[in-house]
Amino acid sequence: MFSFFKKKPKTDEVANIPASAPQPASQPDSQSASQPILQPILQPHPTPISTPDEILPPPESHSAKQSWLTRLKNGLSKTSNNLTSLFVGAKIDDDLYEELESALLMSDAGMEATLYLLDELKKQVKQQKLTDSEQVKTALKNIFIELLAPLERSLELGRHQPMVMMIAGVNGAGKTTTIGKLAKHLQAHHQSVLLAAGDTFRAAAREQLTVWGERNNVTVISQESGDPAAVAFDSVNSAIAKGINVVMVDTAGRLPSQLHLMEELKKIKRVVTKSMEGAPHQVILVIDGNTGQNALAQVKAFDDALGLTGLVITKLDGTAKGGILAAIAKTRPIPVYFIGVGEKIEDLQPFNAREFVEALLG
Numbered sequence: 001m002f003s004f005f006k007k008k009p010k011t012d013e014v015a016n017i018p019a020s021a022p023q024p025a026s027q028p029d030s031q032s033a034s035q036p037i038l039q040p041i042l043q044p045h046p047t048p049i050s051t052p053d054e055i056l057p058p059p060e061s062h063s064a065k066q067s068w069l070t071r072l073k074n075g076l077s078k079t080s081n082n083l084t085s086l087f088v089g090a091k092i093d094d095d096l097y098e099e100l101e102s103a104l105l106m107s108d109a110g111m112e113a114t115l116y117l118l119d120e121l122k123k124q125v126k127q128q129k130l131t132d133s134e135q136v137k138t139a140l141k142n143i144f145i146e147l148l149a150p151l152e153r154s155l156e157l158g159r160h161q162p163m164v165m166m167i168a169g170v171n172g173a174g175k176t177t178t179i180g181k182l183a184k185h186l187q188a189h190h191q192s193v194l195l196a197a198g199d200t201f202r203a204a205a206r207e208q209l210t211v212w213g214e215r216n217n218v219t220v221i222s223q224e225s226g227d228p229a230a231v232a233f234d235s236v237n238s239a240i241a242k243g244i245n246v247v248m249v250d251t252a253g254r255l256p257s258q259l260h261l262m263e264e265l266k267k268i269k270r271v272v273t274k275s276m277e278g279a280p281h282q283v284i285l286v287i288d289g290n291t292g293q294n295a296l297a298q299v300k301a302f303d304d305a306l307g308l309t310g311l312v313i314t315k316l317d318g319t320a321k322g323g324i325l326a327a328i329a330k331t332r333p334i335p336v337y338f339i340g341v342g343e344k345i346e347d348l349q350p351f352n353a354r355e356f357v358e359a360l361l362g
């Protein structure tokens, strides 16, 4: 496990950051500055719940970290090969920029982010009089990191009791798997968790979550039939009564074009707010990293409907091309809390812009 809690000073600014304008993770933070190697995954807030002030993890296993980075790198290898091969012994001319444009578009970066990256690169090449292709590649890497850095943000714990998280996404994006992995991470940090089986369409999904909850000592609230909003309402009330720290509301997969189902999501959100003022505190969209440019359309549609506070991008171990993060950063910069490179619990890790770009551009 790489993750750990860190006590974060209480600042109202943190609570009020709008989802569409995330703060760069590189903001001054004296504690993270003193722990440069470890990336906080979940940061507790000192009040009002009784999380210890600071829980440090066991020392990070170097081999586990390497294995995670290797899987990320393997997952993004197609894009990485396409991009890095362009720079090998290349002359810095219009041909290079054209090929770079094609490679970025192929990586799902989209037109806006691609043009931005190219413009910035051309500027730097000119200003710094770069002539060596390796220097140009490094310049591109740095521009890419700067573009993605505002997406890097930790999930803060302890500000609300319970913290209510609503999880949405299209069918098969990895919502339930992500909830399972997150629940385990949270438990490992002494957070009690309650799950609301809000996927009332698929009996199998409900059962999957219930069995998983029994196995992992997590309470799951489900109803045989009916209204996902009612399940969410009951779950939040139950969590309040039992003093549970975190409620995660699973929802059925749906396409943004299924307008009645998008309305249903809005209703779940409204009802959750009725059960606890200020809730849901997190509205998270889970995206399959292999979805290509369609992922951007999903982000926009779910954000318009629900006001997203964060994203989780799964399946970056598959045929994902990775450039979609640039598209998200440029057009709808919603924080990416976690990325997933597999089905095991340790395969879900906090998004780190530098690591990601290193995997993408070698």
Ligand SMILES: Nc1nc2c(ncn2[C@@H]2O[C@H](COP(=O)(O)OP(=O)(O)OP(=O)(O)O)[C@@H](O)[C@H]2O)c(=O)[nH]1
Pocket: 169, 170, 171, 172, 173, 174, 175, 176, 177, 178, 199, 205, 252, 253, 254, 314, 315, 316, 317, 318, 340, 341, 342, 343, 347
């Ligand atoms: N390779 C890989 N597979 C993943 C990852 N995350 C989830 N999966 C798999 O993706 C499939 C769908 O995951 P679910 O968690 O059931 O997706 P869901 O969004 O809850 O699906 P619905 O409830 O049908 O909408 C499962 O087979 C998961 O094991 C990942 O990061 N990498």
